[in-house]
Amino acid sequence: MKSFLILFLLAATTFVYSQDISIPEPEFIGEIVYVASDNNPVDLEMQTASIRSGKSVGRMVTGAGKNKVLVVVKGAKSPVRIKKSDTIYFVYNNGSNDITPRKVIQLLEFESEKKTREYLFANSSNLTGQTTQGELNLINYKAKKYGETSYLIIVSNLPVGEYAFFLGDEESRDAYLFGVDE
Template sequence: MKTTISILLITFILGFKQLYQEITIEEPEFSGIIILVTSETSFEQLEKQKASTATKADIGAALFGVSKGKGMNMVNGLQSPVRIAEGEKLRLIARVRENDRDPVEVVNIFRMEQDLKKERRTIVTGTVNFNQSTALDIEFIPFEASKYGQSSYLIEVPEIPAGEYAITLDGSRDVFNLFGVD
């Protein structure tokens, strides 16, 4: 009986320790850097690109003098070289100016669409109809975050489907930190 209890206790302690292993990665050196945590001791910096802004008009609407189009942000390339497997928990460390604000106000994670013809990734940000423009509600990916080090957040997303994603930080919304899920 004592042996069984001892074995169960040791199993519980080892399982609990594995579940909550502490990450020992140093904070990124500069504000605005986001790294993908690949293990408790290793990481990979996310691909970083400055997004371009563009509009796309409907050719039929242009022929008849009706202004109709959509605004978008885009980055080059069909997919990011930084990849994680679908079903794997996404863990990131984002260095920010100050980590005393609510992380939801500072960090945005969203999915991008692939434009196969032009070999780029895009996100539609608004529409224009006649003389009226509308900002679209971007569907942000929910996440959990906690303070990490002096000026960073540890960001965790339990499940994220396959696709291409971007992360922006407050103060530099035109700089996209990119990764993909296979």
């Protein structure tokens, strides 16, 4: 009886933590979709991010203060909402899945403002001389080959917030956006 109970719990745990993904690969290279709980693909919001530089009031008035470089997209929240879950799945067609995923897939958390979502890319202070530049705080994920040319992206324990995938070339400013809600 004890063995049966342990085997049952192990099987139940495996079922809960694995989702059978069976959607077709996205049709076009560069396309990414969220895999909904009903195993249907959902397109993410796509925007071209802009780079904005701003100075603190102190820096504008006295010349001493902070300077920021932000990655900005329009709208305080993405229209694509995902319910918080232990594991969230995405499928990305890169045209080839022979490249290390970390070189072509970056996931960032944005801060929601009144009319925009922003990611602090660089920050400097001429008072302290301290500069943080280009240090991306990437969200961890796992990726596996999926189909012929795609990756299955597995994100675990993503907190409530606003997020963006930047895909392909490092120079690309195309952001694929979504939000996570309770």
